[in-house]
Amino acid sequence: MIFKNRADAGRKLAARLTRYADREDVLVLALPRGGVPVAYEVAKALNAPLDVFLVRKLGVPGHEELAMGAIASGGVRVINEELVNYLGIPMEVIDAIAAVEQRELERRAVAYRRNRPPPDVKDRVVILIDDGLATGSTMRAAAASLRLKKPRRIGVAVPVSSPETCDEFRHEVDEIVCAFTPQNFQGVGLWYEDFSQTADDEVRELLRQAMQAGHHVTSSAS
Numbered sequence: 001m002i003f004k005n006r007a008d009a010g011r012k013l014a015a016r017l018t019r020y021a022d023r024e025d026v027l028v029l030a031l032p033r034g035g036v037p038v039a040y041e042v043a044k045a046l047n048a049p050l051d052v053f054l055v056r057k058l059g060v061p062g063h064e065e066l067a068m069g070a071i072a073s074g075g076v077r078v079i080n081e082e083l084v085n086y087l088g089i090p091m092e093v094i095d096a097i098a099a100v101e102q103r104e105l106e107r108r109a110v111a112y113r114r115n116r117p118p119p120d121v122k123d124r125v126v127i128l129i130d131d132g133l134a135t136g137s138t139m140r141a142a143a144a145s146l147r148l149k150k151p152r153r154i155g156v157a158v159p160v161s162s163p164e165t166c167d168e169f170r171h172e173v174d175e176i177v178c179a180f181t182p183q184n185f186q187g188v189g190l191w192y193e194d195f196s197q198t199a200d201d202e203v204r205e206l207l208r209q210a211m212q213a214g215h216h217v218t219s220s221a222s
Contacts, residue, residue, distance in 0.1 A: 001160075001182075002192070003160070005192060006034060006037035006038045006131050006198070007037050007038075009038050009041075009159035009160070009192065010040060010129075011041045012179055013038060013042055013177070014044075014046065015045075016177050017045075017046060017127065018046075020125070021045070021048075023046075025123075025124050025125050025152070026046060027048065027049055027126050028042055028046065028050045028129060029050075029052065029121075029129070029142075029146075030053065030129050030130070031053060031128065031129065031142055032054065032198075033197070033199070033200070035129050037131075038159060040206040042157065043210055044210075050210040051118075051119045052108075052203070052207065053072070053128060053146065054072065054073045054105050054108055055070055055071065055138045055139075055141050056071050056101035057101070057137060058071065058079075058137070059097070060083075060087065061089070061093060066083075067080065067134070067137035067138065068083050068084050068087070068089060068094070069084070069094070069137055069141070070138040070141035072138075072145035073109075073145055077098060078141040079094065080135065111203075112200075112207065122149060122150050122151065123150070123152045124152060125151070125152055125155070126146060127155045128142055128154065128157070128173075131158070131160075131192075132159060132161060132191070133156075133158050133160075133166065133178065134185075135165065136161075136165040136168065136169060139169070140172065143156065143172060153174045154173045154174050154175075155173060155175040155176070156169055156175070157176075157179075159179045159191075160180045160185075160191045161178040161185075163182075163183060163185070166181050
């Protein structure tokens, strides 16, 4: 299965989530930036509110696409200890990279939300969405941070994932939906015809459209 683009992937993923349609307790949260076009289609199909959940991957120096961990809103940091120990990456290097990514996290909070506080997820069914799962580090950070805010249930939904990562998440969240788990996975982008980078402007526009459609999210100042 090859997706045309992230919107196509979102529509196909939404077909696997129809049991969540038209429910007042459901909230769709996208991992920016690539997860937003996917989540927009899911939220539209489910008639559910949409917002972003901010998380940043910590890339291995010199091999930034390889995640050694991630940080998320709320000060949560998830580290792949096995990878870090294998590569012998010092803690001060991890701290320096995390500081850079923290600044980008804060920039995106302003760019995407401006003065709007994060959504109130307490006692809600939250579906976290990205455009795919490779190592799963960023999604783990998002789920760990989200759990601190006490939602009733956390689900993760992605169009494509490595089989191993999808299986691992069955023990980490309440539900995992991976629409496609190719054995010869190799990378998320290989399963999209168009995997061009999602721009900040597109993120803002999709969030604006979701709110204009009446999918307002109850916010929390915390």
